[in-house]
Amino acid sequence: MPALDLSATSVDLTRAICDIPSVSGDEGVLADAIQDAIGRLAHLDVYRDGDTIVARTDLGRAQRIVIAGHIDTVPINGNMPTRDLELDGRAHLWGRGTVDMKAGVAVQLKLAAELVDPRVDITWMWYDHEEVEAELNGLNRLSASRPDLFAADFAILGEPSNGQVEGGCNGNLRAIVRTHGVRAHSARAWVGENAIHKAAPVLARLAEYRPREVAVEGLVYREGLNAVRIRGGVAGNVVPDLCEVEVNYRFAPSRSVERATQHVRDVFAGFEVEVVDLAAGARPGLDAPLAQEFVAAVGAEPRPKYGWTDVARFSALGVPAVNYGPGDPHLAHHDEERVPVDQIVDVERGLRAWLTSS
Template sequence: MPALDLSQTSVDLTRTICDIPSVSGDEGHLADLIHDAVSALPHLDVHRDGDTIVARTHLGRPQRVAIAGHIDTVPVNANLPVRDLVEDGEPYLWGRGTVDMKAGVAVQLKLAAELTDPRVDLTWMWYDHEEVDADLNGLTRLARTRPDLFAADFAILGEPSNGAVEGGCNGNLRALVRTRGVRAHSARAWVGENAIHAAAPILARLAEYRPREVPVEGLVYREGLNAVRIDGGIAGNVIPDLCVVEVNHRFAPSRTAEQATQHVLDVFDGFDVEVIDLAPGATPGLDAPLAREFLAAVGAEPRPKYGWTDVARFSALGVPAVNYGPGDASLAHHDDERVPLAQIEDVERGLRTWLASP
């Protein structure tokens, strides 16, 4: 693979990096190319930690903005290489990573190369392992080894937001809810206890659950509590002695991780519950001066981010952060993933206008 050409348009750069597969755990080649490309730029100081690359300006500006994007994707499913398509008269790029989130990464690479004299100092972050467990995330690792690199007055995550500004994010909790029984031959089921049957009340509670809509700093976040996986049984003629229901709770950023955990424990009171993944949300942070300036510059009406994103990592460090990137988040991980070319160009234009203005 030849070196990345950062003089390409952001659309062509999206094509290029999408056609370099980088499923979580296999980001090394793309990380190498990004590292080599930005290391050649004299106005940037570059640091690498595993497959996470950080590039910073040091212009002595009174304020610093961090702009980040992950370079990994979910697994490819016959949706590479990318291709152009037209839908209702609008041109798109179709293929894995176009939405989540290599179009955003391409915009960031393009601007990192060309904004040599921005109005604020900039910290660009391209990181690995976003699509898997939180403890593997490149920003988690970087926060342990180089927390100083997160210093900023405001942060922007290039996560897909349809070219709008999405403030904060919901928190994310995954838990295993277990039932136990007694194993027996299915021809003599009465001598056993069926753990799968015992899980019926878990599913009933989920079916009856009514999620909240929670206003936080002027934005309304929608919560959720859903079964996402059920596992039980070992053979077609054996009464199962164990059933595990995996549940996913998306909770408003006004709720702490401890409160979210307690809520799940309360919903499944009487059952064996184990929390296996927990990431707090992030409040919108839109009252920060740089956030207000950014919203005014791009002319955007802020919306809530229903999913979890790494804005939460910056928020936990006291850095207000928003999501701003091309692509429809409902198409993230979809086999028909596609991004409008106009959104890639619009997001580049919005960031360039704000960062380059005096």
């Protein structure tokens, strides 16, 4: 098992954990390393559920904060091991997970080790399976078995936000739009019905679709409806009897999951539609006193979070939550994923100052 040195800088910790592969479903080695390192700290009570690690202070403070980050990544594509890179005179770490979101995890590990007397009690969470279906998410599993661990006055997700504060998040829906036909030999196609051809109107509706921009509590969220996968075909000489177009809908947090589902069904009226994954968005939550205090302390200008994050999970539990972490969200999942070194340092400095100020 690789060892993590929590006395190292947050930049070196980022490099170390990025060089431990942890694609969704294969987080065990990294989870073991985190548990081993955190379990040595006398000021934290540690609990593990699967590959999710929770560490808590118990200082009797008047307020408790949850600070969380996921340890899984999307699949590696030639972007490991991590390497140093300089762009426009600025130092970066390049490699899978540097942005989404192991730089944020590294900052959290560093601070968890060193903040033995913070001004609030802190629950640190490092969890698995964020990049896949919501039902597999480590926080989803943990909230069912240990809901008491989510009790807090405020939560921070270390998702990439360019070192700024991003409030709330869009909701996320995936659906399969199906067309049906009749199989036939392709040499006698007229006796069959081509299901792939029947999907042309589905793609046309997507091409013509104009997404909304929606203001929610002062932040403007951009929606999106896109085809992300098409499946169809039986063999090179067979007219296919089934075609499935998978679509992804990102919807503003002002829209409920019920309304989002109905909207997708309305767009594809006349077709078979099956919703296969659905997660509500989260309103910004920036009206909470602790959120306002945090934003002021780190000197950030709040922005909307377009992608779905687990702030939605905390919001659903009545805990206001924001995203705050190093890395450009546009480079999340990108083959050229890279994080500016100074953002890692700045986020650590901002969190440390807020958590230790009197």
